[in-house]
Amino acid sequence: MSADVLRQNPAPLLHTPLHALHVELGAKMVPFAGYAMPVQYPAGILAEHRHCRYEAALFDVSHMGQLQLRGDDAAAALESLVPQDIIDLPVGKQRYAFFTNTQGGLRDDLMVTRRADHLFLIVNAGCKVDDTQHLITHIGHRCHIVPMPDHALLALQGPKAVVALERLNPAVATLSFMTGGDFDLAGAACFVTRSGYTGEDGFEISVPADQAVALARALLAQPEVKPAGLGARDTLRLEAGLCLYGHDIDARTSPIEAGLTWAIQKIRRPGGARAGGYPGANVIDGQLAAGVSVKRVGLVGLEKVPVREGAAIVDAHGSPLGRVTSGTLGPTVHEPIAMAYLAVNHAGLQHEVYAEVRGKRLPMRVSTMPFTPHRYHR
Amino acid sequence: MTTKFTADHEWINIEDHDAAVVGITLHAQDALGDVVYVDLPEVGRSYTQGDVAGVVESVKAAADIFMPVTGEVVEVNEALRENPALANSDPMGEGWFFKVKVTDMAQFDGLMDPPGYDALLKTL
Numbered sequence: 266m267s268a269d270v271l272r273q274n275p276a277p278l279l280h281t282p283l284h285a286l287h288v289e290l291g292a293k294m295v296p297f298a299g300y301a302m303p304v305q306y307p308a309g310i311l312a313e314h315r316h317c318r319y320e321a322a323l324f325d326v327s328h329m330g331q332l333q334l335r336g337d338d339a340a341a342a343l344e345s346l347v348p349q350d351i352i353d354l355p356v357g358k359q360r361y362a363f364f365t366n367t368q369g370g371l372r373d374d375l376m377v378t379r380r381a382d383h384l385f386l387i388v389n390a391g392c393k394v395d396d397t398q399h400l401i402t403h404i405g406h407r408c409h410i411v412p413m414p415d416h417a418l419l420a421l422q423g424p425k426a427v428v429a430l431e432r433l434n435p436a437v438a439t440l441s442f443m444t445g446g447d448f449d450l451a452g453a454a455c456f457v458t459r460s461g462y463t464g465e466d467g468f469e470i471s472v473p474a475d476q477a478v479a480l481a482r483a484l485l486a487q488p489e490v491k492p493a494g495l496g497a498r499d500t501l502r503l504e505a506g507l508c509l510y511g512h513d514i515d516a517r518t519s520p521i522e523a524g525l526t527w528a529i530q531k532i533r534r535p536g537g538a539r540a541g542g543y544p545g546a547n548v549i550d551g552q553l554a555a556g557v558s559v560k561r562v563g564l565v566g567l568e569k570v571p572v573r574e575g576a577a578i579v580d581a582h583g584s585p586l587g588r589v590t591s592g593t594l595g596p597t598v599h600e601p602i603a604m605a606y607l608a609v610n611h612a613g614l615q616h617e618v619y620a621e622v623r624g625k626r627l628p629m630r631v632s633t634m635p636f637t638p639h640r641y642h643r
Numbered sequence: 644m645t646t647k648f649t650a651d652h653e654w655i656n657i658e659d660h661d662a663a664v665v666g667i668t669l670h671a672q673d674a675l676g677d678v679v680y681v682d683l684p685e686v687g688r689s690y691t692q693g694d695v696a697g698v699v700e701s702v703k704a705a706a707d708i709f710m711p712v713t714g715e716v717v718e719v720n721e722a723l724r725e726n727p728a729l730a731n732s733d734p735m736g737e738g739w740f741f742k743v744k745v746t747d748m749a750q751f752d753g754l755m756d757p758p759g760y761d762a763l764l765k766t767l
């Protein structure tokens with residue numbers, strides 16, 4: 266048998282502050298974005314996935330980039346790099362955003378939270394070096410860009426995340442989806458948002474690195490909470506219909522093709538008070554007006570065979586229609602699920618297409634996303 | 644010695660020459676993680692040593708199953724098709740993949756014995 270998972274990677278890897286805890290918990294560590302990260306614990310991806318859907322799962326996402334933008338001009342400056350409304354974002358509110366390139370493609374996607382005296386950004390691990398340089402180059406003269414390598418990031422996700430976290434600080438229950446605030450947790454001064462990447466209710470917790478292990482242990486001591494690795498994080502986000510940067514979206518995909526139009530507020534679209542003014546705005550505005558020729562869709566397999574990233578999607582005659590960007594057997598939905606970019610005339614709901622897997626054509630149907638309903642606390 | 648191993652992490656038990664049992668090793672299932680789908684070979688079809696005879700897919704990856712020896716497939720594990728997790732819970736027993744009629748004992752003899760496979764695992 267052969268698979269990439271059977272090979273070892275000799276490159277030296279960075280460690281998160283929780284590395285020793287992962288090893289102690291029996292995690293299988295794999296290279297990811299230059300870090301040694303837990304792909305799964307002994308329970309396995311399926312059990313970890315289900316635990317997150319029904320109880321609460323703790324993820325270490327400290328490999329992601331945390332940054333602060335400080336200064337009176339920070340919000341206006343950031344608006345010159347993203348098509349989102351940052352200036353009007355109220356204190357305590359979080360917003361999904363993306364850096365665009367001059368071709369209207371996506372440089373990275375990120376979360377932005379307005380705090381009392383700064384903007385708090387979380388960017389993808391694989392993009393954080395480039396993102397930081399991008400910020401310094403373009404808006405470094407307008408605000409202070411402060412990377413936070415001294416902070417870990419934990420995600421506590423699942424329907425019972427709130428009851429577990431409440432025991433450490435009851436005030437966290439006052440947060441609603443996509444809001445955040447400062448909370449003391451297990452003696453650590455943390456910044457907590459009620460958000461995540463699983464489709465479930467839950468929290469992301471920015472904690473000083475030297476207090477991260479104590480906080481993680483306090484969370485794992487709660488009866489609802491078990492650790493989950495990047496494997497479950499990936500299957501959870503895919504069932505939730507959420508894009509993974511570098512796979513479902515990248516520098517060659519526009520937010521309109523990716524179905525992320527909802528994330529561009531009206532005020533930044535043509536006719537809005539602060540329309541345009543970010544890289545590639547002309548391209549994106551043009552696509553908003555004229556439409557796009559391909560779009561990201563969800564696909565559900567009609568047979569049990571998993572359809573993975575890279576699989577060709579063809580029509581009944583075998584003519585190519587697109588390619589799968591993410592795919593797995595959905596552990597909660599028990600069906601093959603995937604995302605793909607398809608020509609718009611084949612992207613209608615229930616449209617039947619075929620995935621080519623090992624020389625066979627497997628029927629799939631264009632489906633709504635998410636594949637499992639979001640259960641956010643709004 | 645009735646069980647031998649391949650460098651591709653299959654095992655073959657030749658107690659019955661006309662129906663030698665093939666599966667994946669404990670290490671293979673551990674490296675793959677939760678198995679969610681198997682593609683088994685065709686009963687009655689002959690395969691040459693090294694041919695792709697099936698596929699095992701976990702949540703995170705797909706891996707080919709290679710034929711450890713030349714021969715005709717005489718039976719496949721239908722229970723495994725129904726419950727692929729057997730490959731994780733009992734890879735050397737209930738989680739077997741298929742049975743093959745062995746034609747060339749020299750091929751079997753050329754595979755790794757248990758100490759040889761253990762030594763291979765230590766190099767990974």
